[in-house]
Amino acid sequence: MRWVNRRIGRGNSILLGALPILLLALVYLVAAAGRHAANPSDKILPLPSGMAEAMAALLFQPDPLSGTLIFWADTFASLQRLGLGLGVSTLSALLVGLLLGVLPPVRATFGPLVTGIAVIPPIALLPILFIAFGLGETSKVMLIFIGIAPFMIRDVAAHITALPREQIAKAQTLGASSWQLMLRVALPQAMPRLIQAVRLSLGPAWVFLISAEAIASDIGLGYRIFLVRRYLSMDIILPYVAWIALLAIVIDLMLSWTSRRLFPWAHGANH
Amino acid sequence: MSALLSLNNIWVEYGDKVVLERVSLEIAAGSFVSIIGPSGAGKSSLLRIILGQETPTRGSILLDGIPLKPECGPDRGVVFQRYSVFPHLSVLGNTLFGLECAQAPFTARLFGARRRAAMQEAENMLAAVGLGDSLHLYPAQMSGGMQQRLAIAQALIKRPRILLLDEPFGALDPGIKADMHALITRLWTDYALTVVMVTHDIREAFTLGTRVLTLDKRRHDPHAPHRFGATAVYDLPLTKRISPPKEKDKSITLDDICNN
Ligand SMILES: Nc1ncnc2c1ncn2[C@@H]1O[C@H](COP(=O)(O)OP(=O)(O)O)[C@@H](O)[C@H]1O
Ligand SMILES: [Mg+2]
Numbered sequence: 001m002r003w004v005n006r007r008i009g010r011g012n013s014i015l016l017g018a019l020p021i022l023l024l025a026l027v028y029l030v031a032a033a034g035r036h037a038a039n040p041s042d043k044i045l046p047l048p049s050g051m052a053e054a055m056a057a058l059l060f061q062p063d064p065l066s067g068t069l070i071f072w073a074d075t076f077a078s079l080q081r082l083g084l085g086l087g088v089s090t091l092s093a094l095l096v097g098l099l100l101g102v103l104p105p106v107r108a109t110f111g112p113l114v115t116g117i118a119v120i121p122p123i124a125l126l127p128i129l130f131i132a133f134g135l136g137e138t139s140k141v142m143l144i145f146i147g148i149a150p151f152m153i154r155d156v157a158a159h160i161t162a163l164p165r166e167q168i169a170k171a172q173t174l175g176a177s178s179w180q181l182m183l184r185v186a187l188p189q190a191m192p193r194l195i196q197a198v199r200l201s202l203g204p205a206w207v208f209l210i211s212a213e214a215i216a217s218d219i220g221l222g223y224r225i226f227l228v229r230r231y232l233s234m235d236i237i238l239p240y241v242a243w244i245a246l247l248a249i250v251i252d253l254m255l256s257w258t259s260r261r262l263f264p265w266a267h268g269a270n271h
Numbered sequence: 272m273s274a275l276l277s278l279n280n281i282w283v284e285y286g287d288k289v290v291l292e293r294v295s296l297e298i299a300a301g302s303f304v305s306i307i308g309p310s311g312a313g314k315s316s317l318l319r320i321i322l323g324q325e326t327p328t329r330g331s332i333l334l335d336g337i338p339l340k341p342e343c344g345p346d347r348g349v350v351f352q353r354y355s356v357f358p359h360l361s362v363l364g365n366t367l368f369g370l371e372c373a374q375a376p377f378t379a380r381l382f383g384a385r386r387r388a389a390m391q392e393a394e395n396m397l398a399a400v401g402l403g404d405s406l407h408l409y410p411a412q413m414s415g416g417m418q419q420r421l422a423i424a425q426a427l428i429k430r431p432r433i434l435l436l437d438e439p440f441g442a443l444d445p446g447i448k449a450d451m452h453a454l455i456t457r458l459w460t461d462y463a464l465t466v467v468m469v470t471h472d473i474r475e476a477f478t479l480g481t482r483v484l485t486l487d488k489r490r491h492d493p494h495a496p497h498r499f500g501a502t503a504v505y506d507l508p509l510t511k512r513i514s515p516p517k518e519k520d521k522s523i524t525l526d527d528i529c530n531n
Contacts, residue, residue, distance in 0.1 A: 164354035169324045170422075172343035174369035174429055180379040184368065188359045265359050265409045
């Protein structure tokens with residue numbers, strides 16, 4: 001049978017998907033064990049026991065200075081910034097994308113501006129954000145916003161512009177005004193695409209979050225990683241990176257589930 | 272018979288390409304006009320002009336003696352070959368949409384008694400096109416023929432003065448096509464419709480139409496094929512089929528005076 005025709009069942013696909021991950025973990029363990037055999041105080045490849053020990057302190061013991069559980073405080077701070085950045089971006093993508101997509105005069109007026117903003121590397125704007133909004137939360141949220149919103153706006157607008165002309169004409173023959181067309185035809189069809197855009201923006205959003213936290217912050221997952229780097233604390237960095245990955249996957253799955261749940265018509269024939 | 276729709280010296284040009292030239296037509300109320308012609312002759316362009324989706328470069332169009340606004344409106348219903356229904360709405364939702372737009376300018380949604388009344392009307396309409404049992408399906412779950420039935424129901428619920436069809440059955444299997452022919456003929460008589468249908472199926476044009484128009488180029492410049500546009504080269508009234516007088520169901524009959 002040709003490889004292009006091989007279908008993998010659900011059970012097998014979980015098995016196959018787990019294989020390289022397990023293999024990688026195994027390679028790491030062997031390498032770590034090897035280094036620890038040579039030098040029991042090695043910091044570069046910590047053993048799981050070392051990671052558990054280091055993380056336990058952050059997870060369960062209040063920090064003597066701030067009195068908080070550092071790991072959870074970091075997680076909360078980062079998720080709050082990420083949530084705000086994603087939320088504001090999503091709302092503006094929906095609003096601006098809808099207007100740009102449906103109304104040609106708005107598209108002609110603001111399309112070039114959005115395109116112009118989209119080509120600026122967001123990190124280059126970070127100093128401006130720090131100057132304008134200070135080193136606090138606002139500039140971090142703004143970095144995420146400037147980093148992902150233009151892409152999301154353009155994606156949603158392009159999707160709406162690409163709705164079949166026939167559909168738009170049909171709606172008008174059914175008596176729809178511009179407003180009704182936006183509300184009942186464009187908006188619902190933009191929603192699954194918007195969720196898709198959020199999912200695609202999740203990676204960049206994390207990049208901007210970690211960057212902002214690394215440069216100016218005193219709390220957050222990115223801040224912690226860059227802080228403990230000075231002490232070569234791989235036993236903290238690795239679990240933090242794994243935690244970030246896990247959070248990203250959970251958020252992505254939640255978005256995907258939401259889209260399937262709320263917009264079944266956009267996901268294949270089986271509702 | 273008075274002309275419901277009249278086109279006076281219509282020209283359609285895209286850049287320097289002339290697609291239609293000197294098209295003048297009078298379409299009588301109650302007629303079923305089939306438009307045939309070679310691919311690219313401008314049949315769809317003509318239909319889009321009547322629909323208001325595009326404006327002619329020259330000429331004028333009158334509906335009931337009044338110049339048409341250059342945009343689509345509820346006085347002209349349309350069914351395209353594809354993309355005529357909304358993928359995000361169920362069959363019932365698709366049919367309700369036209370009623371909701373008219374009755375709820377701001378929310379475009381109806382509630383309570385008004386919604387129930389609208390749903391009743393939509394269900395009757397859907398029953399008339401044979402979709403009475405599929406109210407809650409989404410377009411993606413339906414066959415091409417069912418989607419076209421839905422598109423027709425959706426258009427007719429607005430009681431349009433004129434129904435425009437652009438190759439509505441072009442993508443359907445022969446068997447389904449025959450069913451659809453029976454359906455559209457029945458609706459045309461029951462609802463006293465005026466229909467303009469573009470088709471590439473000559474048999475379809477002659478079996479359904481009371482009048483067959485052929486669009487083609489009268490003049491041809493072999494060195495610059497875009498210089499001349501198509502026009503109505505044949506205009507055949509089919510006398511063999513005179514719209515039969517019939518008893519009409521009161522609830523679904525078009526009101527001749529103000530049916531919008
Ligand atoms: N928006 C447009 N811009 C430029 N040319 C167009 C446009 N729409 C249609 N045409 C051209 O007009 C001609 C007629 O198109 P159309 O009305 O779709 O023909 P038909 O429906 O008879 O096949 C074709 O040659 C097509 O390429
Ligand atoms: Mg065509």
